[in-house]
Amino acid sequence: MTVKFTQEHEWIKIEGDVASFGITAYAAEQLGDVVYVELPEVGKTIKTGDAVAVVESVKAASDVYAPVSGEVVEANEELSASPEKVSEDAEGEGWFAKIKLSDASELDGLMDVDAYKAFLESL
Template identity: 65%
Template sequence: MRFTKDHEWVQVENDTATVGITAYAAEQLGDVVFVELPEVGKTLKAGDNLAVVESVKAASDVYAPVSGEVTEANGALGDAPETVGEAPESAGWFAKIKLADPAETEKLMDKAAYESFLQTL
């Protein structure tokens, strides 16, 4: 698993990246009440808006940590947005992206680097 400074995570399997927000981000958001997911087929560049998460505290943008095409969105979040808060780094994933450039993931932080980054916040 790799991480961004915007608190997204990426899990790569073959040429597909599963993307979600970290446990830290979910904790900061509080109770999630709505998730706006990307459309399947949408092409993204790293840094583009991927999704929007609305909680009782605020609405937050989720950014694409990698470039590629959205191949799947987690439709289960439509009926159960609270899954983002309950299982942010597993069942609460947002989308799967077919990687345009697998090397992009190497620019992201590993778990140890992300944990160190959290200590600076």
């Protein structure tokens, strides 16, 4: 399993031609307590950079952007009832959706964990 990160603080875990994604622990920490998550629709075709979800916290509402292009094959419906999972385990049970990748080469433009840590240190 490969994990990559975007400069907009999304993570993506790639398993074969399907990848789950969500916001990073850093992003969740910046937002504070998450109170609502709007997920992308299963079956929707998305493109890299599209606003595909919304996360609302006690501090702000933020768009979540697609880290890669593909088709949404699953949404984490548990977040509708328990949005706090994003705050508690952003890079685990707080995943937003799974995408069937349409162009795996898009992953090359994302950061690995070491590059993301260096990026955070530069903020």
